[in-house]
Amino acid sequence: MNRDWKRLGRALRSARESQGMTQRALTASAGVQSRQTLLSLEAGEERTRIPPSLSKLERALGWAPGTAVRILEGEEDYPPAEPKPAPYAEGMPLRVIQELTEGQVLDTEVLDLTRPGSNSRIVVVYKRDSPAADADPEAMRRDIEEWTRVQRAMRQIASGDPSEADEA
Template sequence: MSRDWVRLGHAIEAARDAKGMTQVALAAAADVSESTVQNLEAGKERQRQPPSVKKVEAALGWAPGSADAVLTGGDPTPLAKPGPSAGGALPGEGAAGLPLRILQELSDGPLLDTTVLPLSGDSRMVIVVKGAPDASPDQIRRDLIAWAKAQSVLQNLDHGDGTSETAN
């Protein structure tokens, strides 16, 4: 079956435009170069799908495999928004306002811990600790030990009122 790279390029550009993103913003959200986005949108013929396509796919909010579907004549599938009971979903409605690069990082790997540290006034710092997607139990244990050390340092900094909240 032939793959239509021009069709994929048009779909990427249309999705980017629909989100009000520039090529630079999409490149940053996908953690790829601007020239990568330009080449994909230009529809340059390729023998194999580069890894950057999966990154752009995720940054556009497409479900995995959407780029393959577009290449073969189909349409991209938008990622389903997680409901309140979905695993890994952030509580509340604020997640939609996060940059795509952050949303992508939050969706990748197991959640190890979270903490909220107050700053000045009503400001606060939210820290989310994620493990590697394929981490072994031993690696997760090492990651949690490293996080505990970092958390201790953070909590000893002057954060205004000196309190913090931790949730698992």
């Protein structure tokens, strides 16, 4: 049987990249033991048999069962590239998902709100709407200074001493 392993490799890489996944993230999500398996598949290395891990990769990419084999045998075009929401996005409001997926994350802060009987955390994401590389260095410096001031204030509030936060 004539199988186009290079074509399958391009489809796997294209789908992975369109979903913003690294090879390591995809193998972890798929439950594939070795990243080398994905590396050789994406490289289009010829094989004599279809690896059992291919169905796991299909599921992790959101492909219908058998899609990889149909691509391999030339029976199907690449599946449409539809970004899959990150696992953290499940159940989150659409506005939050949109904010997390657009722009460039520059820093984050996780604040522990542990009080008796509480397991709560606040996660603050500091982002720019455009890549930092496009930013004016002076504007970037001012943004970082402001972020540092806000971080200090948040940490003071979380530590239980809001009076010091007022000074920040």
